[in-house]
Amino acid sequence: MLNRNHRSVDASHVKSLYDRRLDNYNALSNLRAQRNLLSKRAKNDPEIIQQAKHIKEQIKQLETSLAATETELLQCAIQIPNDTHPDVPLGPESNARVLKTVGNVDALMGEKNACQDHVALATKLGMLDLEQAAIVSGSSFYYLQGYGAFLETALIQYAMDKAASKGFLGVITPDIVRTPIAYGCGFQPRAGESSQIYHVHAHDDDALCLAGTAEIPLAGKFATRVLEEAELPHRLVGYGRAYRAEAGGRGTETKGLYRVHQFSKVELFAVSTSEQSDAVLEEFREIQEEMFAELGLCFRVLDMPTEELGASAYRKYDIEAWMPGRKAWGEISSTSNCTDYQARRLSIRYRPTHKTDKNTLFCHTINGTAIAVPRVIIAILETFQQLDGSVKVPQVLQKWLPGQPSILSPPKHDNSSL
Template identity: 55%
Template sequence: MQQRNYDHAGIYRVAELYEQVQQLEKDVASFDHQRNLVNQSIRQARDKQERQQRIDEAKAWKDRIKDTTIQLDATKKQLEAEALHIPNDTHPDVPVGDESKARLVRQVGEPRTGEVKDHLALAEAMDMVDFEQASKVTGSKWYYLKNQGVWLELALIQYAMQQAYAHKFSPVLPPDVVRTSVAYGCGFQPRQSEASQIYNVSTPTMEASAPPLCLAGTAEIPLTGLFADQMLEEDTLPRKVVGFSHAFRAEAGHGSAQERGLYRVHQFSKVELFAVSTPDQSDAILSQILALQEAMFQDLGLCYRVLDMPTEELGASAYRKYDIEAWMPGKNDWGEISSTSNCTDYQARRLGVRYVAKDFKEHVGGKNVRVPWHIKEQWVHYCHTLNGTAMAIPRIIIALLETHQRPDGSVYLPRCLRKWIPGEPSELK
């Protein structure tokens, strides 16, 4: 907990609340038993007075059960709220510390140096983006993407989706709105010392009892939800999907020169890789996702580096996480363009993503039957979930414009994108 920059006292609060829940459940069961005994004795009463005494006693037990049940429900909610703040376990090879402790895995390409323009100057010169008008319409850190900027975004989406499909990821268009409980179950719960990045959604037509909704911060959330409360068969794993969606982040940085323009915004398009696997498969899938990400960034001609992220940068759900940073000449620094994480069974336990061991079918002679409750522990296991950014569009646009700019103000367009842009141009200008 401390190594991941979480309140380590939380684990003790969870343990304490869990003990309280167990005791209250025992109390409810005991009180119910006592009430049943009294109810049975009512028929044996010798007169009306004794009968009324026993009826009053049964009512008293009923009231105690009601009060204790209310207390139990409240304690369970408190336990769940506290438990959601506990992060996943950490891979033993993960560096310990803050962002500065990230371990360099490899660097591909050499950073471009010399006199260059930043992406905002290039994009505005080509009439690709409009922040000023968007600020009047919506607010700061929102933007209009226009003209060749639109075609570039669509080309990046098409390219990423097709590359993922070629690697056996099934395409999905998930909803942008999810239940807040699903987001929290995925680990998108702010630390208790931090403000939430989630946009909550409500309308006057929603009933008070309706589950609260929010805008998804990443397609990882609805893609995980695609498998929630499902019992999968081991023979069908891994399941790999690629989803395109919009991502919404309420917190959009501090407006520094390093974060100007498209680098940190409230809404952006994103192609996300997601996989559900058995525990034995997840390490290999993490490597596969990372290899696919690198292959795409090499196709785009970007200089990038892969970092094994330290404990304080893992977030709640990640057991291990690799970030990919591209060199962004306009700010003369590296900028994160992608990440991939193995979340092990952290999300699966919270959202009920399980699988039946293939040995069970052999045990029952190949029949499709339900796993009996009394042997579920032996045959049913929690899945592992993994995710990776295939294409975070705005930051890739930054890296492309700044990396491939020419002295005349035009920008070289990588071959892998040209077929999705009208006229199949070799440059943007």
């Protein structure tokens, strides 16, 4: 566990809680055994009855102590992040290693040094309504309309079709999940930090929340299951809505679609053996690169450093697109190998084809963003904008749009406020 950004985790305290829990459990087991033995001998013997009452009190105290220790142990242990790959760069985001750059930033910025950002472009094209969304839902929400709505569905269909052509099973995921499933995937808030999770107040005792990514219900699809090694890896592509309660701090990143509370997302997910997961991670990255190249975006691939890894990630690649309107790189995708971190918490196992000393082993899980719709829309609008305010449509998306247009132009009659 090298240089992770989880300073609140005290591994020695977790170890002491584990030892205390084990001592309490063993002591409790011994006392219960004594109670059972005395119950067989008690009959009308006052001395034995008194011993049994004393042991009963001790058992009650130990049960209370054990429950409290297990609660504290779970709260502390769940904050412990995954290990890290030995090749991952150490330190903060600035230490990310650039593995590849596709496209030419200078060519994009050439005659567009004064280019418009996606908010100005989308508003003129009648694709975006932020004002009414703020009235209806609050800040960091939005309406996509007209070709904005169809551009979203086109990106979803393109990504789902691309993954399906490579053997992925298409899945539409539930947006509401049990909170323990989300925590099992590593999405619990860190100590002292506000939660990004929207909690749902149900009528029963179930703790429910809105999924922050389709990765959560896709992982949950395998929870408590025992798979056969010959079946692995399982590859899924899931579409769902992502909900993030904290959409970021103040500044330019909160403008428009870059950081929002709700968005559509197509997610790649796999369950594999430990020997397969590194190769699956590279496979996911290749699919992502293929899609963004076909969309015609200028992008770069980063090997993210230790302080930028989420709790579950053993290794993570980010893909950033150049966004001319922002004059900056912006993250549009990532892919992570979570090894057995999520599988242990969700009890996802497989049965080895050839017998080993263990009947079952924990699987590895791998996830990757195929399309995070709002940010890819930003990259498309700002990359393919023309001097007259129109925007070229990437060829691979045209067949998914009504009329199959090659260019989107501002409407003759402004209906953007409708």
